[in-house]
Amino acid sequence: MGLQTSDMQGLIVRGYKTLTAATYILLKITDVAAATKYFDFLAVNHITTGEKLKKEEAVNIAFTRSGIARLLNDDILNTFSREFIEGMSFRQGADKKRDQNTKMSGGEGIESAEPEERPMMLGDRGKNHPSNWHWGNENKPVDVLLMVYAKNKHALEELTTNIFTNHHQGVEIVYLASTYEYNPDNPREHFGFMDGISQPTIKGFSKENEVEDKRTHINPGEFILGYENEYNSFSPSPFVDRNTISEGMDAHPADPEKNDLGKNGTYLVFRQIEQFVEAFWEYMYTHTKEIAASKTEQAVKLGAKMVGRWPDGRPLVQAPGSGCPVTDATLNDFTYADTDKDGLMCPLGAHIRRANPRDHIHAGRNPKDSLDLSKKHRMLRRGRIYGEPVDKDFNIDNIIHHHSLNGSHACNNTTKKPVTTSIGIENENAVRGIHFMCLVSDIARQFEFVQNVWANTSSFAALHNEVDPIMSPRPTPEQPDCHEFTTPQEMTRNRYKNIPEFTTVVGGAYFFMPGMKALKYIVKYSMANGAS
């Protein structure tokens, strides 16, 4: 079955790299009927599909559980996955009294006395706890996400005015998550590392003449609902009754009596993660034991070991020394089992090794099984960074010498002056970081699995007392000693201790990004039923 790109929203097919300006508008529905009309207007006129980009702009839309509940009904909502229904900030005991104030790593997070499944699993503890978030928690719930892309800042303003300011109704902005200008030739995240290099290649999306490599190509059903996934089955997809409103939609793969609301749609995970750049490089500079020509290079080497790539994107397994050349073609063409089973080049606990262990999931698996398993936990990353970089050229030397070593830096960004645009304050209360976004067909199996089992678990790869140095919380009340990172060496490893959290999650939610037919269904259903 061919991929129905015209029924998909464009973000699934491409990351809009040439559209360098983007903003994510997080909305709350205030009037269902009016909002429905607005979504209809967007669906008919503006939503960009997966077909070839016709205009130099793009608009995509996604809904949270509360958005779906308001536009559709609870019965339909209940056909979505449990993670989506509960939401990213779901807390088992949220409605019960919160009487335990757990302070970790300087955080003021308040945690419930009840076990909190999702925050525990995702590592949203201490400072990262949903109760401290700027959006996506009980205080600031979000119903809808509007993603707007244009070729530059000016065009973005125009587009936003055109599709939002002049037309919006029935919705109100909860948070304006704007992004920093994207550089397609050198996309860096704030610590200064090139990002977005490793993306799964989807079967059926290959360019002409490209031979599909079984090792790396992944079935579309891993990222798009309604297609076969890596189990050669279908990821659970929401469904609706067959009736006049759902006419024209495809049958549900598990129940042909129903229509597939998920078809050509996907789940979108959004996490706003604040980054403490000065503190990151201060730690690297003052603690590094790696061997290199200068202190700065030593710091860069330690940073690279934590990420798994050099700042310019070269993977450590291909380029163990800072000077080793790597071609663009091999930037992502590597595995670990044969080349680096002990982590001498890329440490076993490095961010990219945890986020995608490729053919070397340590725990007693052969390379083939590891690769098969890794392919069942991939995600299509689509995020962008926000906030002004510490150094506009992402020059690490400058960051270290002009910023990081300028006094001692706590893992806390001092609040910046708010930037107000025509529609609201950009990234309110946040300074700089990543609007991490990924598309998956199964939130639990892909995003949550990676976050929990590979990133946040201290025993990953038979390590001990360490978690992902970039994105995991540490230490936690259950594992007070868990704050280490080791870089294996020829003789004795270097062990780093008391590594602070260089990032804090400050917002997040799970969204459903429907296919075009499904979007039209949502609008039609809401119009017909006046759901609230």
Next chain:
Amino acid sequence: MHRIHGGFTAAFPIKEGPEVKSLSNMLKFLHNNNGPGAANFELSQTTLFVSGVVLPEQYYKTEKLPPTFVLATTYCGPLKTHLRDLIATNKNILLKLLMFCKNFNGGYDAPDDEIYAFLKKHSYHSNFNSRCNFISKQDTQNEKALKNEIEDYIDSAQTQGAFKGLSAMQIRKLIQRHIMACGDKYAWALKPCKKNWREWLEIVRVYITYQLLKITGLALVGALVAPLVLTIAALFGYKYNLTLCLSGCIPLVFIGIVLGNLMTLKTKTATRPPDSRIKELAATQLNPVLNEMTAAAPLKRGFLRPHLYAFILRVLGLVSSITSKIPTVSNIRWLVIDNKKRLVFLSCFSNTTDFYVRDFIVGDTAKGVNFMFTHGQGFPDAKWMFKTKGIISDPEGYMHAVHTGQHVTELWYAHEKLLTADIINKNRKIRNGLFKWMTEEDAREWLKLL
């Protein structure tokens, strides 16, 4: 005493009425309470893991399988010593629990022998495997401490530049000296931990049994297929006695019927249970490293299935250290209770249940697990009982069946909740390599463990 790990599992039908709920509450109370009167399995040197769970009533065809209390332990050493040790250290706890069980007549002053006999009487064989075999509770603690000591020493030696320019052997020598200088504390570590004769015997037993099983299997297949080949040959004019050949095919036909009975069954796969149930289960799985799960399901129909499945579990149980290959597991067991009609699965593993069960749906492990579960009601039917389909192509159905049959383990004890089997085994390698004869190359490899 040997350090072979075993899995003791006993299932006790619970007295009718409110006792089921009360037992459940008691288990919870014992689990959460740290005060006097609480379970103290730490005291029992032979006890590595304990699970106490109440299985609700379930139905096999129309037959009611009663609410049952399952008590499972993973122990080190001889079973008799373990049970005596468990009774000696946690008698009051056991009594508090057994009071709720049918046919337990002893009161609070029941003698040890009566408890022992009751436990034994209700115990079941299981297909059990521990991935930390031959490592005792004390060993685990000691080797963890040794590893930490060495790690701290390396840190301080590195800071002082003490390892600069040294070979791996020389570094190891310095580490050895440091450990020797710690005096009595690590005196036990000066020699590698050797297996005793009983442990070697166990290894040899498993190996020989495995080979014998393979040979027997091949011989059986040969013996079954040979008459068929001869019959065909006879039909094509070769001079074989057709009647004899045909009668030789009878066992094959019989086995065909048996397998057909087990395999052609098309059963209904479990549907998604209410989210509230999954939430309740998930809330008990929030330990950062090790977690536990117990699931139970009546077997699928098929008059021979209970016997054959129990038989295969028994046989596989003999060689489980070779055949059981789930890498995230600390220990695992499958057994059948209630006259072989209810399948019970218990496992201690790293990660949460959903992620753990997801993690083994790959390669041969998936096939093995497919075979073990496909016989349970609600689990997706596997082709040829293991090869394809089943959990391999319907992981959702499998997850639904797991959640449907999973029960909150109210009482759970693990001796080291933050140590996975991989880490425990790695610590053992560190200890064994410390004073072992080594070449420079070996010493380099050994240093990589740290």
